Amino acid sequence: MAQLRETTPQASETASVSSTSTSPERAVYDDTDFFTTQRNDSQSSLGVASLRDMTMSPSHDLEHTVPPVSRLPSELLIACFAKLSASVDLRNCMLVSKTWSSNAVDLLWHRPLCTTWPKLQNVAKSVQEATSYYPYRSLVKRLNLSNLSDEINDGTVQPFMHCKRIERLTLTGCKALTDHGVTTVVTGSNNLLALDITGLDAVTDHALKAVAGNCPRLQGLNITHCSKVTDESLTAVARSCRHLKRLKLNDCKLITDESVMAVARYCPSMLEIDLHDCLLITDESITLLISKGRSLRELRVAHCSLITDNAFLELPRHLAFDSLRILDLTACFQVHDEAVEKIIETAPRLRNLVLAKCKDITDRSVNAITRLGKNLHYIHLGHCAQITDAAVIQLVKMCNRIRYIDLACCHRLTDASVKQLATLPKLRRIGLVRCQSITDRSILCLAKIGMETPGKPMVASLLERVHLSYCVHLTLSGIHALLDRCPKLTHLSLTGVQAFFLREDLTAFCREAPPDFTEHQRTMFCVFSGVGVNKLRDYLNSDDPASIYQTEGTMYDDREAEDGEADQQVTGMMNATGLGVDDDDMNDDEEAGDGSQYGVEGDV
Secondary structure, three states: OHHHHHHHHHHHHHHHHHHHHHOOOOOOOOOOOOOOOOOOOOOOOOOHHHHOOOOOOOOOOOHHHOOHHHHOOHHHHHHHHOOOOOHHHHHHHHOOOHHHHHHHHHHHHOOOOOOOHHHHHHHHHHHHOOOOOOOHHHHOOEEEOHHHOOOOOOOOOHHHHHOOOOOEEEOOOOOOOOHHHHHHHHOOOOOOOEEEOOOOOOOOHHHHHHHHHHOOOOOEEEOOOOOOOOHHHHHHHHHHOOOOOEEEOOOOOOOOHHHHHHHHHHOOOOOEEEOOOOOOOOHHHHHHHHHHOOOOOEEEOOOOOOOEOHHHHOOOOOOOOOOOOEEEOOOOOEOOHHHHHHHHHHOOOOOEEEOOOOOOOOHHHHHHHHHHHHHOOEEEOOOOOOOOHHHHHHHHHHOOOOOEEEOOOOOOOOHHHHHHHOOOOOOOEEEOOOOOOOOHHHHHHHOOOOOOOOOOOOOOOOOOEEEOOOOOOOOHHHHHHHHHHOOOOOEEEOOOOHHHHOOHHHHOOOOOOOOOOOHHHHHHOOEEEOHHHHHHHHHHOOOOHHHHHHHHHOOOHHHOOOHHHHHHHHHHHHHHOOOOOOOOOOOOOOOOOOOOOOOOOOOO
């Protein structure tokens, strides 16, 4: 033991250097998510290998003067420091010793906080100093300026031209930025992996050509709402950035098949592509994207109204695209049952399928979807008015892992469908907006009332969000039961349900109507979210429930209106505000209807 103790310092030093120099390199083009559920940023993927040139071992001559904690291997120190989430804690670690400082500095600076103007000024000042103790400009790997979007301009980003090792750059909403500012930052940034310039409507092809010429390792590009970008620059990006995996082109209305087909040909590793509102896209590019993208997981073509059945019917025969998990065809009006059947045949592992406003699909499509079985988690069939109870019942029987289903404006559905939907063990969100045939019997089923199995314990409902706007036959007693039996409920929309929106004592707990609503729309608006749901539940469970239900029975007395007149009043208001049964606009509740926004669960 004495012999070992004598040789410990030398062994420690050797082990530290050896371990650092032989740590495995992080894959150059590793598969990481660049567009995450967090706002335009992602969690740290920092590993020891990225700190190779920053780790420092204590001097052999001075090692006997430092405490043992400072002689820990760099790998262990970094692993400990990485557990600290607060920047102030990392800063304090840097003040302990030179060894701690050298191993904590990269963690502190790889994603500098630029959430306030003073912090941004300090960061900008530090990266401009070429003679600082640490080369801060080389430590910055992720830069997010979106929190100060209103204050960012071309001059603001000028100091960051020195940061040549940035991997992820987020400039979302910095509308004052022009081609010059973006070009300044990306020039020489050959380590850039992800770029998000959402909402920079002043950016043109010039900036994207700079990206194509300087960022060969680019994997993620988000140019949502960059309306001046054309095929010319996007084709250049596709040719130069062949490791591209994630591409968002939402609302880039000048983009055509030419550039999308270039992406399909030159970017074989594509995982996700979003073409929402790219109105010039046609069948040819969609067919090529799917055919070439054997790794493609997500394809969103919402509101691409030129897409027809041929986009899918022309896919190669006898080929299965097992990687495809998410397909959004919202408002692709020319898609029919034949296309849906082909989609299910070629993509048998679809998890999220959105067919909202594909008005011509029928039970035939739903019967094809049932073949997805346990793979299906999310299905949106809003405004598919030809669907009947028989198809929905069969869908539930075959796909019992559905977590989210939206059947808004499917006016042929009755309580029979909802009773079957209530049996889904993992159902968390359900949309039944304007399904006007459903009654309290449906709501009691969703609340699991009357569905208990003898001899088995009652399983609490997992429902989190329920959309029931304009289901005019619902009453207070049904909704009360739903609230009591669904403890996880955080969102309940009851716009246009007269048992609620006409009562001030109940609407006191609903959230404010959107500012762009008309006065009539505000009158009918009734959406409970978060704490409002809990307050409504507590109110209905108050000490004097009889008075609450008595109010429900007499709420029309002041107007001297009979039940039939009240129904006519609701219908008249719906028509007057542009929210009639046949209207496609779902602005009574921004989270229901068109399927353009939905939660996506990660692949298992």
